[in-house]
Each structure stands twice: as C-alpha cells, then as structure tokens.
Amino acid sequence: MLGYLVLSTGDVFEGTLFGNLEACQGELVFNTGMSGYQEVLTDPSYSGQIVTFTYPLIGNYGVNQIDHESVRPACKGLVVGELCQQPSHYLSQHGLAEMAAKYDLGGITGIDTRTVTQIIREQGLVFGKITTDPTDQPEITPVTGQVELVSTKSKVHYPGSGSHVALIDFGYKKSILDSLLARGCAVTVFPYDVTLKEIMEIQPNGILLSNGPGDPKEMIPHLPELKKIIEAYPTLGICLGHQVTALIYGCDTARLPYGHRGANHPVKNTQTGKVYITSQNHGYMVKEESVNKNVLNISYINVNDKSVEGIAHRELPISTVQFHPEAHPGPSDSDFIFDQFIEQCQSIGEKTYA
Structure with a gap:
C-alpha cells in the first residue's frame, strides 16, 4: 500500500507501507548499525520512537526467537530503504514485515534513509508520522513517561x-x-x-x-x-x-x-x-x-x-x-x-x- 513518512520539518517521503497500516507517530531517530535490527526494535530504550535504519537493506536474515531484547517491541515504527521479503538464515522463523504486523508496528520501505538521516543531523529533534495521508502532520510533542x-x-x-x-x-x-x-x-x-x-x-x-x-x-x-x-x-x-x-x-x-x-x-x-x-x-x-x-x-x-x-x-x-x-x-x-x-x-x- 502506498504510504508516506511525514516529518515535522515539512518534508514528505513516499514509500510502501508494511506492518500495521494505521498511522503511527513519534520522535524520529536513526541507527547506523549494519545488522541487529531485531535487537534494536525490541530494545526498550527506543520506546515512543520511530527508528530509521541507515543501512540500505534491512530484514535479510529474518527474525528469530533468540535475539529479542524484551518481550515485545517498544518503538512505534521503522523506516527502511529496502525491505527484504525473502530472508535467509537457519534460525529465521519469519520476516521483518511479519514481525511488524504481529506487534502493530508501523513500517515504511522505499525511503531515502540517507536524506532522512541528514535532516535529523541538521535539525536535531524531529518528529515523524507514517501514514496514508501526505498532509497528515505529526504531533510536535516530547515523548515522556x-x-x-x-x-x-x-x-x-x-x-x-x-x-x-x-x-x-x-x-x-x-x-x-x-x-x-x-x-x-x-x-x-x-x-x-x-x-x-x-x-x-x-x-x-x-x-x-x-x-x-x-x-x-x-x-x-x-x-x-x-x-x-x-x-x-x-x-x-x-x-x-x-x-x-x-x-x-x-x-x-x-x-x-x-x-x-x-x-x-x-x-x-x-x-x-x-x-x-x-x-x-x-x-x-x-x-x-x-x-x-x-x-x-x-x-x-x-x-x-x-x-x-x-x-x-x-x-x-x-x-x-x-x-x-x-x-x-x-x-x-x-x-x-x-x-x-x-x-x-x-x-x-x-x-x-x-
């Protein structure tokens, strides 16, 4: 499904939605790791945030039941450049898209994550919203509690x-x-x-x-x-x-x-x-x-x-x-x-x- 990443800076990125198709929003941050997306998404320190992965291909080794850092993800959503739909790893039990759907995470792929990262680096505190409406602005409210x-x-x-x-x-x-x-x-x-x-x-x-x-x-x-x-x-x-x-x-x-x-x-x-x-x-x-x-x-x-x-x-x-x-x-x-x-x-x- 066609979707959008709308930033509090006014920038809008078009991509393809996956996971929970209802709109999600939160503070937008980026992670520079080449691997470890499962651990990142289940790290409670990301609670209330939307995580942008700077590595271009995410999901290529799937998701297993060993590498969770908590019972369920605490983040709001994830932004990726290219989502791998056919993961390959002997421990993999399902794909990242299935994980996002299971835990009601908002996801969007096909995004220029380098540009998103540059915006965050230049602007500092940026809020984002993953939505089907490109005019739907994110709330600019600090994530607390x-x-x-x-x-x-x-x-x-x-x-x-x-x-x-x-x-x-x-x-x-x-x-x-x-x-x-x-x-x-x-x-x-x-x-x-x-x-x-x-x-x-x-x-x-x-x-x-x-x-x-x-x-x-x-x-x-x-x-x-x-x-x-x-x-x-x-x-x-x-x-x-x-x-x-x-x-x-x-x-x-x-x-x-x-x-x-x-x-x-x-x-x-x-x-x-x-x-x-x-x-x-x-x-x-x-x-x-x-x-x-x-x-x-x-x-x-x-x-x-x-x-x-x-x-x-x-x-x-x-x-x-x-x-x-x-x-x-x-x-x-x-x-x-x-x-x-x-x-x-x-x-x-x-x-x-x-």
Whole structure:
C-alpha cells in the first residue's frame, strides 16, 4: 500500500507501507548499525520512537526467537530503504514485515534513509508520522513517561550461585540480564521506583541501574531514594543508569544534537588511553563541565565528540558507562565491565555502606 513518512520539518517521503497500516507517530531517530535490527526494535530504550535504519537493506536474515531484547517491541515504527521479503538464515522463523504486523508496528520501505538521516543531523529533534495521508502532520510533542511504561511492574527473580545483583529496571535489555546470568549471578529485577527497604530485603551484593528511554531528568523525583540505594552497595550504571547516577551527584544532562545510536562508537579509557568500539543508544549526555571532580572521575570519553562516556565515584564502588557493554547488537570490546562489577560485588560481599 502506498504510504508516506511525514516529518515535522515539512518534508514528505513516499514509500510502501508494511506492518500495521494505521498511522503511527513519534520522535524520529536513526541507527547506523549494519545488522541487529531485531535487537534494536525490541530494545526498550527506543520506546515512543520511530527508528530509521541507515543501512540500505534491512530484514535479510529474518527474525528469530533468540535475539529479542524484551518481550515485545517498544518503538512505534521503522523506516527502511529496502525491505527484504525473502530472508535467509537457519534460525529465521519469519520476516521483518511479519514481525511488524504481529506487534502493530508501523513500517515504511522505499525511503531515502540517507536524506532522512541528514535532516535529523541538521535539525536535531524531529518528529515523524507514517501514514496514508501526505498532509497528515505529526504531533510536535516530547515523548515522556516511557520509563514507567516499559519498567517491570513487580520484582522478578532469576536464580544463580554467585553474587546476587539487584537490577533496577528503567527499561533493561535482556542481554544485560543474560550477561549477569552467564557469570553465575543471581538477579532480582525491580521496578524503577523501588525503595532501599525493598532492596535490603533481598540482601544483594550489588546494584545495576539499567538502560532505558527518555530524558533522564524525568527521574529527578526518584533521585533521593536511588542515592540511598547506590551508596549502600557496589553499583554499575548503564546508559540511562549512567545519566541518573550523574544527576544524583549534581551533574547536569543535556540533549545531544542527534544522539548516538549504532554499533561503532569509539570510546577511550581516560586512565589507560585504550580505545574500545562500543554499541550505543542514547539521545542525552552528561555535561562535562557539570561533573564535580572532587566527587567523580570521568572514566571514559567519546573519541568523536568528546562527550562523557563513563564516571566513577572517587570513594564509593560506584561506576557507570554511557555505552552498552553487553552490546547486542555490536562488538563485545567492553564486556569486561561486567567482570569488574562482579569482582567488586564479591570483594565486598554483603557489607553495605548504609
């Protein structure tokens, strides 16, 4: 069916609709990965957004039941240059178009995604609508309240014989959980608004603040309780968890011009100078000038734009990364960060700082 991608900039692109044929809208973002479209679409950090894939051919290896990062996609839709209708892979169970239809995602193919990406890079915040009507304009409304939407509603426990990690869910990827379970950890997943009292009931060895969607400043009402939690146990923050930790210690966050979304972002360890290629998905950053160097060290920086990619508390076992050490999709260069976190949990045991 003939359809259109209508942008808040006034640009209109004609293409072919697939998936849910009813109109969908949201913030328009782009991902530069050459593969991993299934993981991207099921990553809760994309909640409320329409994802444009810059790689020209999408869907060529189909969709399986292994690589989902959550139970169902959280994004609103997807924009592709060419949609593969006959995927080929031994694990493939169905095509991307079938996945979009199953989960009510809006999709459009035959789009010049390079031009769409250039518009986002030049304009910054762009909203889009996938529709059958080229005059149907998208709402220019910030996407809010997504963490509450994607976070677990009650705690869930996964057994293990090693350190017990409390994973605070802002919209966590399954690969983060898998990375902990693969190392023998027991993991209890908590809602984003968990209290220290609830955490202490399970006597964890460490805390992991997960990734998630939206503006980190939406979490400001929860910072006092989160501060109590992370100061009581060794803590690792990933992506939104990194930004929330920074806000707890007085840092400021700001929107990036067009975000970091892809599997090829270089970051440098500020102590060793070693560079890692990382997977990233975020639209906000911690402002370097707001970091209190008496409390926090900047542990990683982005090689391309020099933005803050990690912080570490100078006294407490609290560290964060803006990138995704679990990858999926992306390189596993920084997978060792989970090992470092678990070593902290094991060395401290059940001792707390509260």
